[in-house]
Amino acid sequence: MTLTQDKPLALLTRQDFPILNQEVHGKPLVYLDNAATSQKPTQMLDALRHYYECDNANVHRGVHSLSARATDAYEGARDKVQKFINAAHREEIVYTRNASEAINLVAYSWGWANLKQGDEIILTVMEHHSNFVPWQMIAQRTGAVIKHVRLTETGEFDFEHFQSLLGDRTRLVSVVHVSNTLGCINPVKAIAAEAHKWGAKVLIDGCQSTPHMQIDVQDLDCDWFVASGHKMCAPTGIGFLYGKLDLLNDMPPFFGGGEMIKDVFLDHSTYSGLPHKFEAGTPAIAEAIGLGAAVDYLTNIGMDKIHDYEEQLTRYLYEKIATVPDLTLYGPKPQADGSGRAALATFTIADLHANDLSTLLDHEGVAIRSGHHCTQPLHRILNANSTARASLYFYNTREEIDTFITSLIETIDFFKSVED
Template sequence: MVSAAAVDGVTSMKEEGDKDGLGLSLGERVRADFPILDQEAYPGKPLVYLDSAATSQKPKVVMDVLRDYYERDNANVHRGAHQLSIRATEAYEAAREKVGAFVNAETSREIVFTRGATEAINLVAQTWGLDNLAAGDEIVTTVMEHHSNMVPWQLLAERTGAVLKFAQIREDMSLDLDHMKSLITDKTKLVAVVHASNALGGVNPVSEIAEAAHAVGAKVLVDGCQSVPNMPVDVQTLGVDWLVASGHKMCGPTGIGFLWGRMSVLETMRPWQGGGEMIDQVYFDHSTFAEPPARFEAGTPAIAQAVGLGAACDYLSSIGMENGAAYEHEMSKYLWERLSEVEGLDFYGPPPNASGDNRNPLLAFNSRDVHAHDLSFFMDQEGVAIRAGHHCTQALHRQLGAAGSLRASLYIYNTKDDVDQFIEALRSTLDMFKAMDGDGGGAGGGLVGGEPSIF
């Protein structure tokens, strides 16, 4: 079960600390549910985990469910009449129901389990895409996309002769919606867009984009990897045709994700992989195939991982996605404000608005004096885990003139104390480089810079 503190939801947050005078912040309440956070990265250096946009930590309830499955119910699904197989099948399909409810699918049959969001996007590209795109057709996406929502469409364009178009960002690094709408024409067959950027942090107006795309008969796929874990997502309200998400970013296990597809669209898509489970009838000269979602789940699925993802949905639902989002909006603003106090940094992404709901709880930045990888390495020595690199948005970083960047990303279990420790470690590391260099000007070049100075 989820801790009683987590079920209580979020307390109101005030400017001085995260206390409301009666209780604790959400981060303080749920932290005990994540055992991995209670450790030292190095002797005397408590772990400060700020890399949840890459993968979230797992609550104990999810780990317990995985252990219980393997200890009590482990069997193949949909194939046996014995009790273990029946229980495994029930748990697997119950997980599908939980995921469907989590994103408000019309039916759980619209949920296809995949290895992750990357596989889900490739599934759509290699089935619907190959059958519906031809030379001269256009795919519209954005410059901020993760490689997983860019490379599959590049490969599809190469095979079909379709044209790939990229919507630009504004000066504040939010999506240029007017430019995107101008790219959507009668030639557009697909719009593929990230809901919330994993590098810039901004939340995109997906419903408005979908309306423009559908007006010309185009389909819409949304990368929800950074939105589904962090905010309420209702696929029916979004009005899109497909949405993908990764389990490991939403408190679930690795090796599991899902594709939500509108049933009327899924029914038109041919199978991607052949084998067991996805068939109806097999003859020596031909085969017929099951209805969705089984049609797209060839072979033995990731049963335990799906059950774990269902438990993660239960956990997040018990907290309340509205509560989690409100807390993360406040934490996002606090992260921005605290980093703004550090001199010599350049930020990527739009600044938070008054409520903070225009961006996710992450911030990518660079030092003008010290290379991102150098900063990340030495901050790790202080126990602070942040990401350095291009965050699978290499094309975006190239356009921004940055070899890479640092990214601090928060989740429901982070607190203002985590942010404060991060800022303290960052200042200490920058001061160290300044002392080593004399004037702080030659440590590698944060924006373009070439190679890291210590690697």
């Protein structure tokens, strides 16, 4: 991958993603479902193959060469993640299966130990189910109360309403950085600052931000930050939790078993230090190594280049989608330069179900998402049973957007002709 040429970023990177070079139903694949999961570069796939072909062994426990090499690669990936999000200490990075597990870890470790009857948790109405359900379950067990920040008229985080919800009983604010449905970028640094004035902790769901922009957890001053690897060119089954060092040290283990222990006796056990006390059992070794390789890949491109290119794509997408008849868009519009929102468009077409729309587009080779995108409460507020979503990444092109828009208009015309 050479990035010195004066070419669009997609043309410099697409050759690294062999899956994109295929046909679906006899049409070239146009993959626009990146908010659900990203595709994987050969550099990351090579790292997985190298581990299994050359270094396959369990980590930490062996003194033989294979185990030592596997441990170096596994722990080296943790260092890469630390640097990628600018955590202060490598021990602040805890491997998890995904962001859902990371949130559950915080909920059941910190939440169960610290929340009590009448304490307040602040979420938003736009949260992914992964940031709703764990807190609902903890609230039921502890008697804590959940409050929800509403939307502005433009479909964004209502900061004034958020400030009105804060109070002496606020213990936690857990908020998505970028909405996977609305595409709005929430002011998480300001949110954290306001919450900390009341002594509340702050968790940021970074699943939709980490793959697309530079993240600096120290600058954000959040207490926890979570992300999933599969959305950022890494394998499925791996994610991470960032937590401030003192906070993680005070939290009890979530899972028990091997690896997270220091000494085990018949009647009690003592636990390892950070981060291993939260990583029970044989870990996802290959997946963690793959995450490290994905971080290397994204770093080599430059997150600033990815972000800038996606803003260009966003501007072009919104220019083109505005020409589609009977279409309703959700979330804020981008600024004139394409900034101010994520590179995705969530929409409905009058009298057409999103699943039907997605099915017909698939026959044109265009892959988009349809459904509620794990944001059912938000969809009820939007009065939409289901929406369609086209989401972009740095390997997408303007030509693919053109194909999507042409296929979308043709699909709408087809349904109208059937109705007539």
